[in-house]
Amino acid sequence: MQQFLQVFIALPLLGFVLSLFVPRKKERPLSWIAMGTVGAHLILLTAFISAWLIRGGDALDIKQFIVYESPSFEFAIDFYFDRITAVYSWVGDVIMLLVVLFSRFYMHREAGFKRFFNNILIFFAAYHCIIFSGNFETFFVGWELLGICSFLLIGFYRDRYLPVKNALKVISIYRLGDICLIIALWLCHHIFHANITFSQLNLPGFVQEYLPGNGTMILLVGIMLLVGAAVKSGQFPFSSWVPRAMEGPTSSSAVFYGSLSVHIGVFLLLRTYPLWQDVTAIKIMVIVVGAVTALVATAIARVQPTVKTQIAYSSLAQIGLMFIEVALGWHILALIHFSANAFLRTYQLLVSPSVLSYLIHDMFFSFTPGQAAKKKQSKLGNSLYMLGIKEWNLDFFQYRFLWSPFKWLGKQLNRVPAGIAVTGVVIVLIAGIVMFAMKEELPAEVITYMPIVFAGIGCLLVLRAFAERGSALRAFILVAVAQCFITLSISFNGDVPPHQILIFLSGIAVAAITGVVGLNRIKRIDNDISLNNFHGYAYEQPRWAVVVLISCLAMAGLPFTPTFLGIDLLFTHIHANQLAVVIFTSISFLFIEICLLRIYSRIFLGQHKKPYHPIAYKSS
Numbered sequence: 001m002q003q004f005l006q007v008f009i010a011l012p013l014l015g016f017v018l019s020l021f022v023p024r025k026k027e028r029p030l031s032w033i034a035m036g037t038v039g040a041h042l043i044l045l046t047a048f049i050s051a052w053l054i055r056g057g058d059a060l061d062i063k064q065f066i067v068y069e070s071p072s073f074e075f076a077i078d079f080y081f082d083r084i085t086a087v088y089s090w091v092g093d094v095i096m097l098l099v100v101l102f103s104r105f106y107m108h109r110e111a112g113f114k115r116f117f118n119n120i121l122i123f124f125a126a127y128h129c130i131i132f133s134g135n136f137e138t139f140f141v142g143w144e145l146l147g148i149c150s151f152l153l154i155g156f157y158r159d160r161y162l163p164v165k166n167a168l169k170v171i172s173i174y175r176l177g178d179i180c181l182i183i184a185l186w187l188c189h190h191i192f193h194a195n196i197t198f199s200q201l202n203l204p205g206f207v208q209e210y211l212p213g214n215g216t217m218i219l220l221v222g223i224m225l226l227v228g229a230a231v232k233s234g235q236f237p238f239s240s241w242v243p244r245a246m247e248g249p250t251s252s253s254a255v256f257y258g259s260l261s262v263h264i265g266v267f268l269l270l271r272t273y274p275l276w277q278d279v280t281a282i283k284i285m286v287i288v289v290g291a292v293t294a295l296v297a298t299a300i301a302r303v304q305p306t307v308k309t310q311i312a313y314s315s316l317a318q319i320g321l322m323f324i325e326v327a328l329g330w331h332i333l334a335l336i337h338f339s340a341n342a343f344l345r346t347y348q349l350l351v352s353p354s355v356l357s358y359l360i361h362d363m364f365f366s367f368t369p370g371q372a373a374k375k376k377q378s379k380l381g382n383s384l385y386m387l388g389i390k391e392w393n394l395d396f397f398q399y400r401f402l403w404s405p406f407k408w409l410g411k412q413l414n415r416v417p418a419g420i421a422v423t424g425v426v427i428v429l430i431a432g433i434v435m436f437a438m439k440e441e442l443p444a445e446v447i448t449y450m451p452i453v454f455a456g457i458g459c460l461l462v463l464r465a466f467a468e469r470g471s472a473l474r475a476f477i478l479v480a481v482a483q484c485f486i487t488l489s490i491s492f493n494g495d496v497p498p499h500q501i502l503i504f505l506s507g508i509a510v511a512a513i514t515g516v517v518g519l520n521r522i523k524r525i526d527n528d529i530s531l532n533n534f535h536g537y538a539y540e541q542p543r544w545a546v547v548v549l550i551s552c553l554a555m556a557g558l559p560f561t562p563t564f565l566g567i568d569l570l571f572t573h574i575h576a577n578q579l580a581v582v583i584f585t586s587i588s589f590l591f592i593e594i595c596l597l598r599i600y601s602r603i604f605l606g607q608h609k610k611p612y613h614p615i616a617y618k619s620s
Contacts, residue, residue, distance in 0.1 A: 001055065002062040004048060005079040005132055008089065011041050012125035019121055024114045031104040034117045038100050038124065042093040049086050057083065061134050061199040068565055070497070073572050074195045075565055077141075078134030084270050087335045088131045088263075095259050095346050096124055102350055103251040112156055116249065119156075123149040127260055131267065135197045136185050137568065139271075141559040143181065143232075146261060147174040148553065151597060153252040154245050158538060158605040163247040168601055172403070172594050173241045177231030179590045182571060183582065184224035187217050190576040201274040208278065217576075218275070222282035225272050226289065233265025234316045235323065236293040239300075240394035242316060246308040250353060253308065258315060258345035263338050266319060269326045270334065283327045290323030296392055303388035307352045315345045406591065410467025413460060425481060428457060432488045439492065450492040451574075455584035458485030462588045465595045472529040472599045473519045479555060479595050480512040486588055489581065490570045500573075504566025507554055511561070515551035518544050522603060531599065534606025545604040552596035557589075 015037030022029045052060070059082040068075040100120065107113050126149060129142030151174075155167035188196060191214045200206055211218065229235070234242040234257075242262065246253045256262065269286065276282040294317045301313035318341045325334040387393075413421075432454055435442060461482035468475040487501055521544055522537055523529045538545040557563040567589065574581050 001048070001052060002060040002079070002081070005060065005062055005081055006064055008041065008045060008048075008128050008132055009079070009125060011044070012037060012121055012128060016118065016121040016125060019114070019118055022114065027104075027108065027113050030114055030117045031100070034100045034121060035097070035104070037121060038093065038097045041124075042090075042097055045089055045093055049090060052081070052086070059199060059202070061197065063134070063197075068503075068569070070500075072193075073189075073569065075137050075568060076135065076195070077138050078197055079132045079138070080134030080198050081132065084267065084331075084335065085131050087339060088267055089128060091339050091342055092127055092131065092260050095255060095342060096120075098346065099251050099255045099350070102254075103249070106251050107249065110249075112158075116153070116156065116252070119149050119152050120252070120255070123153075123255070123261075130264060133271075134199065135195060136181070136188065137195065139268075140181055140185070141564075143264075144178065144559055144564070146264070147171060147178065148558065150174065150245065150256060150261065153248045153256065155601070155605055156248045156252065159536065159607060160247075161534070161606060164534065164601050164605045166244040166247045168594075168598055170241045170245050171597055173231055173238055173398070175590055175593050176238075176402075177228040178593075179586050180224040180228040180231070182567070182589065183586055184221050184228070185568070186571045186574065186582065187221045187224070189572050191217050191221070198271055201272070207274055211278065215279075219279055219281060222276035222279050223285070225268060225276070226282065226285055229265035229268045229323075230289055231265070232268070233262055233319050233323075234312075235265065235289050235320060236296055237394055237397065239293060239297060239313070239316050240391050240398070243304075243306075243309040243312040243391075246312060250349060254346045254349035257312060258349045259342035262315060263319065263322075263342060266322045266326060266334065266338060269323065270331060273326065273329075273331070277329070286327040287324050290320040290327070293317065293320030293323070299384055300388045300391055303385055304391075307355070308349070311345060311348050311352065315341060406463055406587070407467050409460075410463035410465075413464040414467065425457075425461070429481070429484060429488070432485070436488060436491055447492055451489045451578060451581045452584070454485045454489035454492070455581045455588070458482040458489060459584040459588045461485065462591045462595065466591045468595075469532045470530060472531050472603055473516065473523065475531060475595060475599055476512075476515055476519060476555075479592055480508060482588060482592070483508050483555075486585055487570070489585070490573050493573045493575060493578070493581075496570075496573050500566070500569045503562045504570055507557070507561035507563030507566065511551045511554035511563070515548055515555060518548040518551060519599075519603070522548075528609075529603055531602045533602070533609070535603050536606050536608030538604040539608050541604070545600075548604065549600050552600045556593035556596050 015033055019030055019033050022033065059080065061078070061080050064077040064079055066074060066076045100117075103116065103120070107116050110116065122145065126142045126145035130139055130146065131142075133139035133142060148171075151167050151171040154170055155164045157163045191210055207218075231238050242257050245257050248256075297313040297317035297320065301310050301317065304310050304313065318337065322334045322337050322341075325331070325337060416424075432450075435446075435450065439447060459482075461478050465475040465478035465482070468478070484505075487504060490496060491501060519529060522535075522541060525537075525541075529535070554561040554563065557567045571585070574585065
């Protein structure tokens with residue numbers, strides 16, 4: 001039966017490819033492709049689960065194909081099916097079918113009708129890639145695609161200020177979760193000395209064999225997985241991004257942040273439970289995060305004035321309880337809880353526009369003044385009310401302690417004159433390449449420090465691009481050069497095969513050339529690609545907008561490029577004792593995607609700079 005698992009990934013991808021060839025104004029074929037894809041998927045999945053249960057319901061695992069293999073590394077696409085997959089996939093299919101049916105009418109005559117259904121179908125494929133994943137590598141493919149779909153759908157109304165701004169804010173938080181997963185994969189590689197599968201994790205005594213001598217590293221893996229899960233599921237202190245993500249269409253809010261995407265953190269904890277089930281400290285952390293989120297989110301939801309924010313925080317409170325259930329080992333209860341919460345939040349979000357309309361109509365025609373409640377409030381009650389209204393200032397604390405220090409450091413680098421900075425970077429890069437070529441003749445002490453030095457330089461260049469407010473082209477080139485320094489840094493670690501370096505740099509080179517050409521093409525219009533404002537060139541240059549978007553995603557190492565495989569390969573060559581190299585490299589990859597998507601958003605999204613295009617207010 002495991003041979004059929006690939007069908008559940010291939011079918012959504014086929015629907016997505018077919019939707020690309022439908023003209024933009026043909027709404028009916030687009031909606032029928034989406035409904036047919038999801039409907040066929042649900043029918044096949046229901047039949048498959050029924051046959052699987054009849055045969056005993058044993059876990060299925062199949063290594064579909066090997067993308068890359070070396071003596072110390074294997075990147076394989078692996079699919080896995082058990083009761084967790086069955087529940088998540090079937091609930092996902094039913095909810096997706098309801099949302100697609102709803103969106104057919106809700107999105108009627110929207111300018112981005114085709115764009116919406118393209119994104120929904122690629123999200124459908126990414127979701128099932130996560131749910132059916134049999135190893136961390138396959139899981140991470142879906143995880144990355146899910147994040148990009150979120151960014152594109154939050155910024156769906158790209159002529160407005162807030163959707164684009166909030167899309168960047170959400171992808172910035174998502175990227176933190178991505179890096180935590182990459183670090184977890186790196187730690188697992190040094191613990192198990194192999195690319196393990198989820199079926200191996202579930203073998204009795206498998207993890208216990210590696211606990212002696214690796215307790216600290218397994219603890220760090222658990223912490224990284226917890227942070228990644230908390231980010232994806234909007235748990236404290238990352239809860240504030242979920243209501244910001246509601247800027248997209250109601251139907252995408254329902255399927256992403258009400259039901260499916262927001263529960264991926266729970267799925268990650270369920271899937272990796274055998275890895276940290278014997279580490280009491282991790283269990284306590286998961287319970288504390290879930291309990292704090294349940295209390296804080298409930299307090300916020302009770303006082304918020306907007307219906308989407310109320311639903312968002314109510315859902316996060318329930319997910320916090322699911323975290324507790326997973327940590328206590330109550331997995332059946334967690335799956336039931338997930339199903340009930342997903343269906344409820346989908347229903348609430350889909351009917352929320354109608355409910356608000358009915359309430360406003362009733363208030364307009366049947367208004368009866370009420371008496372003010374004379375209720376004495378305590379100072380504690382008033383304080384909790386104000387904290388709830390302000391959402392506990394989570395946005396402020398994230399900016400103040402997470403992003404602001406890095407932005408400050410990047411701004412300090414602006415004080416170096418441009419000519420001196422460019423000359424210095426070129427000289428250091430050339431010197432580094434020469435030193436790498438003469439590596440055999442260098443003292444061992446010098447080679448030991450070279451990875452730290454070049455990783456640090458690459459990190460500083462990325463932070464300089466992050467703080468850039470001038471030319472988008474300069475920021476883009478800074479990111480490309482930073483990737484060269486990162487590659488040079490890891491190349492000094494032992495015998496890194498040259499073809500692995502080429503795998504990483506091949507995607508970077510093509511993306512860099514394409515991106516520079518695209519940005520230069522836009523610059524020729526009116527010689528202005530400043531990152532200080534939104535330009536909205538997607539109106540008049542839609543094709544170049546797609547070209548630059550693909551270039552930015554390729555430069556960031558999304559799964560459709562060899563750079564994605566290259567990042568995984570490079571991390572395997574960072575030694576377990578090279579903490580500084582891991583920190584610098586992780587910070588670099590954290591901000592690279594943020595910088596690139598910020599470039600795309602500032603140049604192509606937002607209010608158009610020319611007044612003859614419609615301009616939405618910032619508060620819309």
